[in-house]
Each structure stands twice: as C-alpha cells, then as structure tokens.
Amino acid sequence: MSDLSxxxxxxxxxxxxxxxxxxxxxxxxxxxxxxxxxxxxxxxEAYEFGLREFGENYVQEFETKAPEVADLAxxxxxxxxxxxxxxxxxxxxxxxxxxxVDSPKLARRLNESGARLDVMIEVKLSGEEAKSGAEPAAxxxxxxxxxxxxxxxxxxxxxxxxxSDDPEASRPYFRRLRELAGQHGLPELSMGMSHDxxxxxxxxxxxxxxxxxxxxRRKKA
Ligand SMILES: *Cc1c(COP(=O)(O)O)cnc(C)c1O
Numbered sequence: 001m002s003d004l005s006x007x008x009x010x011x012x013x014x015x016x017x018x019x020x021x022x023x024x025x026x027x028x029x030x031x032x033x034x035x036x037x038x039x040x041x042x043x044x045e046a047y048e049f050g051l052r053e054f055g056e057n058y059v060q061e062f063e064t065k066a067p068e069v070a071d072l073a074x075x076x077x078x079x080x081x082x083x084x085x086x087x088x089x090x091x092x093x094x095x096x097x098x099x100x101v102d103s104p105k106l107a108r109r110l111n112e113s114g115a116r117l118d119v120m121i122e123v124k125l126s127g128e129e130a131k132s133g134a135e136p137a138a139x140x141x142x143x144x145x146x147x148x149x150x151x152x153x154x155x156x157x158x159x160x161x162x163x164s165d166d167p168e169a170s171r172p173y174f175r176r177l178r179e180l181a182g183q184h185g186l187p188e189l190s191m192g193m194s195h196d197x198x199x200x201x202x203x204x205x206x207x208x209x210x211x212x213x214x215x216x217r218r219k220k221a
Contacts (some may be wrong), residue, residue, distance in 0.1 A: 002045075003216065003217070004049060004214065005047065007213060007214050007215070007216075008046075008049055008051075008056045008214060010213070011022075011031065011197075011210055011213050011214060011219060012031070014197060014198055014213075015029060015031065015197065015198075015201060015208065018197070018198035018199075018201035018202055019201055021202060022072055022174040022201070022202050023057065024201065026104060028206065029199075029201060029205060029206060029207070029208065030053050030206060030208070031051065031053070031208060032053045032054070032055045032078060032080075032190070032193075032207050032208065032209045032210065033046050033051045033055065033208060033210065033211075033214055033215075034054075034055040034056075034080065034193075034209050034210060034211030034214075034215075035055065035056060035058075035210065035211070035215065035219070036055070036056050036057040036058065036061065036081070037056050037061075037185070037218040037219065038215055038218070039065070039067040039116050040068035040069050041068075042215060043065065043069050043072070044067075044068075044069065044072070045195040046058065046214070046215075047069075047072050047075055052075050052076060052161050053075075053076050053078065053207075054075060054076070054077050055077075055078045055079075055080040055099075055166070055209050056077060056078070056079060056080070056081070056095075057079075057080055057081030057198075058081055059079070059083070059087045059090055059091050059094065061093070062067075062077065062094055063090070063094060066094050067190070070189050074080070076096040076097060077094065077095045077096055077201065078095060078096070078097040078098075078099050079091055079094075079095045079097070079098045079100060079211060080099045080100060080158070080190075080209055081099075081100060082100055082102075082208035083098065083100050083106060085103070085105050085106045085109045087107065087138055088106060088109035088110045088112075088113060089112075089113045089166040089167070090111070092110050092114075092115040092117060093113070093114035093115065095117070096117065096118065096163050097118045097119070097120070097155075098110060098117055098118075098119045098120070099119070099158045099190055100120075100122040100132070100133075100158065101119045101121050101122065101142075101146060101152075102121065102122050102124075102132055102133050102134045102142075102175075103134070103142070104141070104145035104146075106141060107119070107142070107149050107152060108145070108149065110149070110151070110152060111149035111150070111151045111152055113151070114193070115151065116153070117151060117152055117153065118153050118154065118155050119146060119152045119154055119155065120154075120155055120156050120157060120158045120188065121134055121139070121143065121146065121154070121156075121157050121158065121179060122157075122158045122159065122160075122191055123136060123139065123158070123159045123180060124135065124136075124159075125161065125173045125176050125177065126146070126161060126162045126173065127157055127160055128131065131160065133145040133159065136176075136180060139180060139184065140184070143184050146201060149182075149187055154186065155173050155187065155188040156181055156186040156187055156188025156189055156190065156206065157177050157180060157181045157188070157189060158185055158189075158190035158207075159174075159177045159190075159191050159193065160191075160193075161173035161174070161191075161196075163174065165195070167195055167198065167199045168198050168199065168200075170192075170200070171199050171202075171203060173191075174189075174191050174199060174200050174203035174204070174205070175203050176192055176204055177189055177203075178204045180189060187206070188206045188207065189203075189205050189206050189207070190205070190207040190208075190209060191203070191205045191207075191208070192205045192208040192209070192214075193208070193211070193212075194210050194211060194212040194213035194214075195211055195213075197210060197213075
C-alpha cells in the first residue's frame with residue numbers, strides 16, 4: 001500500500017469518526033486535498049485514489065501545474081490562498097472555486113472575467129495582522145456585493161484560525177463561522193485542516209482542507 005492510500009484511509013476514518021459523534025453523514029463533507037508545493041504528479045496520484053477536489057494557494061504555482069492535470073476532466077481546483085485583484089482574471093481561468101474572496105473589488109474583478117465560479121468568502125476571525133480575510137463587521141456589505149455578481153455563485157464562508165497544536169483552540173472560531181453563515185443563509189463552511197478537522201466537522205464543516213495528513217510535511221516553498 002502506498003503512503004497516500006494509507007494516509008487517505010486514516011483521514012477518511014477520522015472524518016467518519018467525527019461525523020458519527022455529531023450524527024452527520026460523512027458523505028456530505030468534502031475532503032479538499034491541499035496540494036500546494038507538491039508537483040502535478042501528486043495531484044494525479046490523488047486523483048487515481050478517487051479524490052476530485054484540490055486546493056492550491058498560489059496562482060503562479062498552479063499555472064505551471066495546470067497543463068499537466070488539464071485532462072482530469074471532473075477534477076475541481078479551489079484557490080485557498082490570498083488573491084490580489086490584479087491576478088483575479090488569471091485565477092478565474094485556472095480555478096473552478098475561489099474560497100478567498102475578501103473584498104467587493106475582488107468580487108467585481110472575478111465577475112468581470114466572465115467565467116462562472118463558485119466562491120466562498122474568507123472571514124478573518126482573529127486579530128492577527130498577517131491573516132487575510134474580511135472582517136465580520138464588513139460581511140453584510142461584502143455578501144451583498146458578491147450576490148450582485150451574476151457570474152459568481154456564493155456557496156459559503158471559509159476561515160483559518162490562529163495556529164495552535166491544540167485542536168480545541170480552533171473550536172470557538174469554527175463555531176463563530178457557523179453562526180455567521182447561519183445569519184446570512186449560507187450553506188457551506190470551509191474550515192478544518194490536518195490537525196483540527198475533527199473539531200471542524202463537529203462544528204459543521206462541509207469542506208475540510210487537508211494537506212499534511214495526506215501528503216506528508218511540505219518543504220518550504
Ligand atoms: C496549507 C493550507 C491548508 C492545509 O494545511 P495542512 O495543515 O497541511 O492540512 C489548509 N488551508 C489553507 C488555507 C492552507 O493554506
């Protein structure tokens with residue numbers, strides 16, 4: 001058995017365990033395979049094991065990998081890293097889902113590209129300076145701006161809590177994201193990574209973004 005097939009079995013098991021604890025159907029939770037820094041061959045291998053949703057952080061990095069995975073017709077690629085509006089047009093050509101919309105300007109730029117896109121709004125729930133995402137107070141206005149974009153299909157909210165070894169530290173952030181999504185009538189929640197995916201699923205995640213637990217430690221990009 002390859003490392004990936006073993007790791008995938010463990011991740012699926014963890015997802016199923018968390019879903020069972022809160023009476024959810026694990027089939028309703030998307031496993032987004034985060035392949036940043038890894039080569040296109042890693043995407044192909046994961047595809048062979050049945051994965052269809054892939055997360056990448058950088059437009060430029062995926063630009064070089066995209067031609068090598070263009071034949072994987074039913075694969076979907078999600079941008080999960082910060083997107084500058086001057087790269088919106090290129091991102092709209094490369095990705096099917098943009099999870100990191102964080103301003104009305106970026107939404108308009110994506111819309112103007114003409115591609116039909118599923119989008120999520122990234123919400124910044126901690127005070128960390130380095131983090132991107134929309135402030136919760138700006139969410140109402142941003143949601144209205146995205147909904148006014150006819151090429152964008154707003155699916156939900158995404159967040160990334162401050163790093164902690166303790167998965168319980170993420171729980172209040174996940175809970176807050178679920179409350180915000182509920183207030184705005186948004187069905188999807190992208191939250192939870194390798195170390196805290198169980199907590200995220202217990203709090204309602206519909207998409208967990210998993211890199212390390214599937215592919216091993218990343219070398220620094
Ligand atoms: C890298 C990354 C992940 C995956 O993190 P792991 O800890 O490797 O599972 C998930 N979400 C975002 C936004 C990331 O940048």
